[in-house]
Amino acid sequence: MIRVNYLDLLHLILPEAIVVLAALCVLAVDLMFLRTSETRVRGFVGGVVSIAGCVAAVVWILHAPQSANVLDGMVVLTPLIERMQIVLLLLSILTILMFMGSAFTRHVCEYLTLMLLATVSVMFLVSTQNLLLIFLSLELLSLSLYVLTAFNKQSGRSAEAAIKYFLFGGISAAFLLFGFSLLYGLSNSTNLVGIAASVHGRMLDPLLVVALVMTLAGLGFKVAAVPFHFWAPDVYQGAPASSAAFIASSSKVGSFFILYQVMVIGLMGAEGGAAWHGYASGWVPVVAIMAAFSMVLGNLVAITQSSVRRLLAYSAIAHTGYMLVGVVSHTEQSFIALLYYAITYALTVLGAFGVVSVVEEATGGDTLSHLAGLSRRAPVPSFCMLVFMLSLAGIPPFAGFFGKFYLFSSALTSTPGTLGLLWLVVLAVAMSAVSLYYYLKVLKNIYVAERPPDSAPIGVSFIRQIVLCLIALSVILLGCAPNLLLRWL
Amino acid sequence: MLAWTIYISFLGALAVMLLPKRFARGARVLALLAAVAGFAVSLMVFAKHPSGELVTVARTPWVPSLGVEYHLAADGVSLTLLLLTGVVAICGVLFSWNIEHRAREFFAFYLALIGGVYGVFLSFDLLLLFAFYEIAIVPKYFLIAIWGSTRREYAAMKLALYSFVGSAMVLIGLVAAYVVAGAKTMDLAQLAQFPFSIHFQMWAFPMMFVGFGILAGLWPFHTWAPTGHVAAPTAASMLLAGVVMKLGAYGCLRVAMMLFPRGLDPWGFHVLGFGSWRDVFALLALVGIVYGAMVALVQRDFKFVIGYSSISHMGFVLLGLMTLQQIGVDGAVLQMFSHGVLAGLLFAVVGRMVYDRTHTRDLSELERMHLSKVIPFAAGTFVLGSMASIGLPGFSGFVAELQILIGAWRAFPVFAIVAGLGIVIGIAYTWRAMQKAFFGKSDRGAAAPVSQLPAITIPERLGAAILMGASVVIGLYPQVLLRVIVPALRSPLFEGLWRGSSR
Numbered sequence: 008m009i010r011v012n013y014l015d016l017l018h019l020i021l022p023e024a025i026v027v028l029a030a031l032c033v034l035a036v037d038l039m040f041l042r043t044s045e046t047r048v049r050g051f052v053g054g055v056v057s058i059a060g061c062v063a064a065v066v067w068i069l070h071a072p073q074s075a076n077v078l079d080g081m082v083v084l085t086p087l088i089e090r091m092q093i094v095l096l097l098l099s100i101l102t103i104l105m106f107m108g109s110a111f112t113r114h115v116c117e118y119l120t121l122m123l124l125a126t127v128s129v130m131f132l133v134s135t136q137n138l139l140l141i142f143l144s145l146e147l148l149s150l151s152l153y154v155l156t157a158f159n160k161q162s163g164r165s166a167e168a169a170i171k172y173f174l175f176g177g178i179s180a181a182f183l184l185f186g187f188s189l190l191y192g193l194s195n196s197t198n199l200v201g202i203a204a205s206v207h208g209r210m211l212d213p214l215l216v217v218a219l220v221m222t223l224a225g226l227g228f229k230v231a232a233v234p235f236h237f238w239a240p241d242v243y244q245g246a247p248a249s250s251a252a253f254i255a256s257s258s259k260v261g262s263f264f265i266l267y268q269v270m271v272i273g274l275m276g277a278e279g280g281a282a283w284h285g286y287a288s289g290w291v292p293v294v295a296i297m298a299a300f301s302m303v304l305g306n307l308v309a310i311t312q313s314s315v316r317r318l319l320a321y322s323a324i325a326h327t328g329y330m331l332v333g334v335v336s337h338t339e340q341s342f343i344a345l346l347y348y349a350i351t352y353a354l355t356v357l358g359a360f361g362v363v364s365v366v367e368e369a370t371g372g373d374t375l376s377h378l379a380g381l382s383r384r385a386p387v388p389s390f391c392m393l394v395f396m397l398s399l400a401g402i403p404p405f406a407g408f409f410g411k412f413y414l415f416s417s418a419l420t421s422t423p424g425t426l427g428l429l430w431l432v433v434l435a436v437a438m439s440a441v442s443l444y445y446y447l448k449v450l451k452n453i454y455v456a457e458r459p460p461d462s463a464p465i466g467v468s469f470i471r472q473i474v475l476c477l478i479a480l481s482v483i484l485l486g487c488a489p490n491l492l493l494r495w496l
Numbered sequence: 497m498l499a500w501t502i503y504i505s506f507l508g509a510l511a512v513m514l515l516p517k518r519f520a521r522g523a524r525v526l527a528l529l530a531a532v533a534g535f536a537v538s539l540m541v542f543a544k545h546p547s548g549e550l551v552t553v554a555r556t557p558w559v560p561s562l563g564v565e566y567h568l569a570a571d572g573v574s575l576t577l578l579l580l581t582g583v584v585a586i587c588g589v590l591f592s593w594n595i596e597h598r599a600r601e602f603f604a605f606y607l608a609l610i611g612g613v614y615g616v617f618l619s620f621d622l623l624l625l626f627a628f629y630e631i632a633i634v635p636k637y638f639l640i641a642i643w644g645s646t647r648r649e650y651a652a653m654k655l656a657l658y659s660f661v662g663s664a665m666v667l668i669g670l671v672a673a674y675v676v677a678g679a680k681t682m683d684l685a686q687l688a689q690f691p692f693s694i695h696f697q698m699w700a701f702p703m704m705f706v707g708f709g710i711l712a713g714l715w716p717f718h719t720w721a722p723t724g725h726v727a728a729p730t731a732a733s734m735l736l737a738g739v740v741m742k743l744g745a746y747g748c749l750r751v752a753m754m755l756f757p758r759g760l761d762p763w764g765f766h767v768l769g770f771g772s773w774r775d776v777f778a779l780l781a782l783v784g785i786v787y788g789a790m791v792a793l794v795q796r797d798f799k800f801v802i803g804y805s806s807i808s809h810m811g812f813v814l815l816g817l818m819t820l821q822q823i824g825v826d827g828a829v830l831q832m833f834s835h836g837v838l839a840g841l842l843f844a845v846v847g848r849m850v851y852d853r854t855h856t857r858d859l860s861e862l863e864r865m866h867l868s869k870v871i872p873f874a875a876g877t878f879v880l881g882s883m884a885s886i887g888l889p890g891f892s893g894f895v896a897e898l899q900i901l902i903g904a905w906r907a908f909p910v911f912a913i914v915a916g917l918g919i920v921i922g923i924a925y926t927w928r929a930m931q932k933a934f935f936g937k938s939d940r941g942a943a944a945p946v947s948q949l950p951a952i953t954i955p956e957r958l959g960a961a962i963l964m965g966a967s968v969v970i971g972l973y974p975q976v977l978l979r980v981i982v983p984a985l986r987s988p989l990f991e992g993l994w995r996g997s998s999r
Contacts, residue, residue, distance in 0.1 A: 382601075402634060403627035412623065412671065413562070419675040426672060433668055440657070440664040447637060447656055454601075455641045455649065490559050 011077045019075055019082050020134075022064040022092060023127050029060020030123035037116035047108075050115040054107040057119045061096045061103075061126070068093055080136035080198035090496060091133045091264060094350055098257045098357065099126040105361045105474045106249035109368065111159045118158055125151035125253060129261035136272060138187045138197040141265060145183070145229065148258060149176045155250035156242055168238075168245025175228060175238040183225025189218035190273070199273035207276030211288055215277060219290050222269060223297070229262035232331060233300040236324045243320035244373075248364035251316065255323055255360065256353035263330055263349050270294070271337045281335055282427025295335045295431060301328030302438040309445045315363050315373045318445060319356065322399060325442060326352055329435055333414050336421035336428060343496055344413040350492065351398070351406035351485055358478035359395040361471065362388045369465040375448065380458025385465040387472050389453050391479040396446040398482050401439050406486040411439065413489070498541050498553045498618060499568050501534040501578060502628075505585075505611030513604040520599050527603035528589045534614065535582025541570070542579055548572020548984030550685075553618060563680035567621040572984030573749070573829055574617045576977050577742055580836040581617065583966050584738040585610045587840055588731035590959035591848045595643070595729070602643055606731060609635035613739050617746065622670050622682040625751065626663070629743060633659045636724075636732065636740065643729040645851075646797075651720075651727030655736075658710055658720035665707030666747065669700045673755060685989060688754050694761065701759020702773050704752040709777070711744030713810040715784035722803035730847030733799070737806045737839035742832045745813045749825070753817065757992030760820065775908075778818040782911050782918075784811030789921035793928065798850065798857040801929045802842045805885065808918060809835040809893075815915060816900035820993060822985065824903020827896050829981045834884075834892035834970060841881040841963040849874035849956060850933065853949040859929065863936030873952045875934040877960045882926040884967045887919060892970035 017024065033053045041049045068089050075084045103122065112118060128147035135141055153176065157169030191197055193214060194205035206215065228235040243251050270278075270290055279289020286292060305325030312318040330352075333345030363373055365388050370377045382389040398405035415432045422428055467475075485492050508530030512523045545551070553568040570578065588606065595602050612635070615628030633656055640652035674682060677690040692700070710717040721741070725733045753760070760774045770776050788808030795801045809831070816828025851857050854865060868875040884891030887898075897919065904912040970977060 397634060403630050408627065408630070409559075412667075415667075416562070416671045416674055419671060420678075423678075426675065429668075429672065432671065436664045436668050440660045443660045444653070444657060447653065450638075451641060451649065451653075454638055488558075490561070493559065493561055 022068050023130050025064045026060050026123050026127045029057055030120045032056050033116050033119050046110055046113055053116040053119045054103050057103055057123055058100050061100045065093050065096050081140050083136045088134050092130050095129050095257050098353055102253050105471055108468045111247050121151045121155050129257050132261045133264045136199040156246040159247045164245035168241045172238045172242045179225045179228035182221045186218050186221030202273045203275045226266045230327050231324050232297045232327050233304050240317045240320040244316040248360050252357050252360035255356045260349045260353050267334055282422045283430050285427045291335055294331055298328045298331035299434055302435055306438045306441045313374050332418050332431055336418040338421045341417040344417045346496055347492055348410035348414050351410050354478055355395045355398045355482055361475050362392040365467055375452045378452040379456040381453040383458050384462055391475045394479040394482055396449050400443045400446040404486045406482045409486050409489045498570055501537050501614040502611050504530050504533045505607045509604045509607035512600055515600055523600045523603045530607055531585040531589050535586055538578040538582050542575050548980035564623045564682045565621045568618045569620040572980030575980055576833055577617045580833045581613050581739050584840045587959040587963050588734045590955040591844045592731035593955040605635040605638050616743050620684045630663055639732040640728045644727040646727050648727040651723040655720045655724040662707045662710035665703050669704035694758050697756040697759040701756035705748055708744045708747030713741055713807045715780050718807045722800055725803035726799045733843045734840040738836040741810055742836055745832055749817055753993055774818050781811045781814035782914055785915050785918035789918050792925040796859050798859055798933055799846050802846055806839050812897055812900050815904055819903035819907040821903035821906050823899050825985055826981055827899025831896035834896045837963050837966045838885045845874055845878045859932040862933045868934040870949050882930055886923045886926050890971050892967040895974040
């Protein structure tokens with residue numbers, strides 16, 4: 008093992024350290040100076056401090072790019088990983104900005120602290136290739152998210168969702184730990200590369216199969232893949248909008264990144280194949296089946312939803328299915344396609360939650376009928392929602408279309424000469440045709456339905472409008488010029 | 497320069513949307529300007545274009561890592577359809593001059609749809625073409641769902657889902673072709689040169705053909721069309737029948753048939769008397785012709801008559817394509833233009849001139865109104881339009897259908913006869929609708945219940961004159977269009993197709 012001194016280590020994880028520091032600052036400022044201030048002021052100051060922390064971390068990463076692989080894969084930094092960290096930080100900044108004005112709790116600064124801690128944990132999550140640290144950062148992430156989900160104390164739904172999330176999460180963490188321990192037992196290493204070396208060339212023995220299934224169960228929970236998706240609808244519906252947005256965006260991006268790492272780096276020797284006429288046992292067929300079921304179940308169940316948040320939850324399950332196709336094909340190209348998809352999806356869904364919370368604050372509910380006539384009450388958020396929904400449905404020129412195209416074409420390229428994954432791609436495209444129905448249903452209520460007779464125009468705070476427009480614009484821009492992101496990744 | 501047709505339309509949509517509320521009425525003027533500008537651009541290029549050769553309009557890398565380009569180009573076929581789009585777009589605005597309800601949004605969606613259509617006709621990169629193809633779906637939904645009439649939400653959703661299912665099939669074919677060719681290019685000309693294996697073409701061709709065919713009203717996937725046409729506001733049904741259905745037919749020709757010419761080859765065995773996909777689709781087209789005409793014969797709703805007649809006429813286009821004879825395919829392209837203009841005209845008469853004034857489209861109610869006396873202009877226009885549409889010599893419909901029939905006669909003689917039967921039924925339903933709607937008998941005793949209807953306005957007269965004029969010009973001197981269509985279809989791009997037909 009290479010020896011590193013602590014100062015060097017601190018240097019490597021300085022961005023995370025900055026964010027932790029910002030989290031502590033938020034708490035301290037609140038405690039020391041703002042005890043008697045109004046909630047709004049505290050929220051504003053806390054938000055500014057947290058954003059400043061995130062910006063500082065971004066600036067630091069950009070200013071001093073590093074690459075390293077120290078302590079048996081505990082901290083791994085490559086240009087790609089640093090960029091992912093920047094993306095995650097930007098997502099957090101957008102989330103905090105968008106929900107700065109919403110007042111569902113008096114403990115705004117504690118809320119922001121947890122948000123920052125969750126950000127730190129996803130940052131660690133993407134920058135490690137060691138089972139131990141993966142587990143630790145996943146747990147830190149989950150614990151922050153449980154609390155964030157439960158944060159709305161006035162709402163019974165919020166508490167219920169958090170309990171469900173916690174119970175499912177706890178069990179899946181146990182599965183994951185069990186799987187990891189088996190992997191460690193098999194390979195005598197916690198480093199993904201070391202595990203790969205010992206798995207490689209070995210027959211698929213029962214122990215490895217158990218380890219593999221357990222690991223997939225634990226990680227499948229994080230990305231909300233069928234059959235580990237049960238928490239998603241309740242959490243998306245019950246949690247405060249900003250927590251749900253964070254779970255749907257940053258947490259998803261980070262979890263997919265690590266799912267890919269664990270599977271492709273750690274279990275490279277045991278991948279098997281899911282191609283038509285090319286079946287071989289391993290983790291690829293398992294993921295392929297999860298992908299297929301996620302797409303089908305997510306899309307079909309989303310059709311019957313009347314609450315927009317639940318609809319977004321099932322659509323998230325469906326999108327997990329699409330993204331798992333990228334894991335199934337596991338080529339370099341499909342990894343980039345997966346990241347492009349995950350990032351643009353995160354942006355889109357973040358914006359969608361922003362609009363949902365605008366509606367909730369004005370009308371007190373999030374069912375489809377609460378959206379009726381929104382386009383005449385709040386034209387700007389409505390137009391943004393149009394962009395988001397169509398992007399989720401995969402309509403050009405929005406980012407969702409190019410993401411799907413890239414993901415599916417790279418899936419077909421992964422089995423040269425034989426179009427082996429065509430069955431999965433056909434299913435995915437067919438299901439995305441189904442999905443247009445419920446996305447259009449949302450838009451129908453916004454644009455077509457008559458507004459309720461006593462409704463007044465909805466005032467939306469300036470910052471929120473700017474953020475929404477910014478996200479919508481970036482969804483359009485990344486769709487029209489995908490190269491901007493592809494070249495950078 | 498042609499690329500500006502697209503940009504003008506989208507910029508126009510943006511401008512209309514951003515118009516301050518006070519100037520909401522200016523929206524229609526702006527939309528008209530945008531439509532006229534788009535038409536002017538394509539007319540100018542058309543006039544300067546000596547023959548139908550392929551000219552590149554714009555070409556820059558779009559996503560270099562995937563080999564996708566922003567590649568716009570036009571040949572004779574595209575030019576013809578661009579002109580059609582321009583004409584119908586102008587007239588559509590003229591016929592929606594009376595829209596007051598959320599006018600800015602209406603014209604914004606309208607122009608966005610036009611922009612998407614121009615984009616499809618100009619794209620020579622498959623991904624780009626597909627992107628524009630899908631862009632055209634969404635505005636249709638809103639145009640129908642917000643400004644439509646009978647069962648508009650149902651019809652709009654049905655149309656959107658049918659279109660999207662069709663485009664999903666196209667997408668699968670596209671991605672598969674891209675991956676199989678493995679050349680990292682989406683360029684239509686380059687992919688068309690690639691020798692895809694016959695096995696691959698045999699499943700990719702029908703999938704893509706049906707995918708595009710759904711939008712072209714291919715029987716039995718046509719059911720979105722009548723409901724959609726009927727529910728849509730006048731301008732939208734003009735666009736739907738006039739241009740959007742052509743998108744499907746254009747895709748069949750330009751993408752499905754050009755990429756996979758060998759998909760039309762004989763299978764080498766017979767199932768139920770079919771020897772190839774060509775036989776299957778020709779039969780479906782034929783069924784569309786006859787079925788559409790027969791259903792139109794028994795409709796009570798005036799607009800449904802025109803809706804089903806569109807299915808019948810689009811059947812001719814598809815039959816023409818399947819003949820794989822030079823003359824048949826020429827005729828198919830000409831029929832796209834002809835039907836676009838005439839369907840636009842007929843829908844304008846029914847939707848704007850009659851329905852907006854009488855508020856009914858029920859033929860038996862219209863029968864009692866003596867519309868020929870109350871709005872003689874509408875009656876006259878409809879008579880001329882229906883004459884053109886049943887294929888009277890001197891109008892565009894005649895030249896087009898004649899060519900298709902000659903092509904069909906060479907390829908499948910029996911089908912040509914049945915298609916001729918379809919024309920006869922066409923005369924019957926047109927006659928019936930005309931008789932009932934405008935020249936009803938006054939046997940019900942009392943004087944006409946409708947004495948006074950608003951007079952036909954100037955924009956309506958202008959729009960009708962433009963559409964009628966276009967049909968007559970092409971009918972009298974089809975060479976105007978054929979001079980660009982024929983060389984375009986003879987170009988090396990379509991070579992594979994003719995090679996197939998000689999086999």
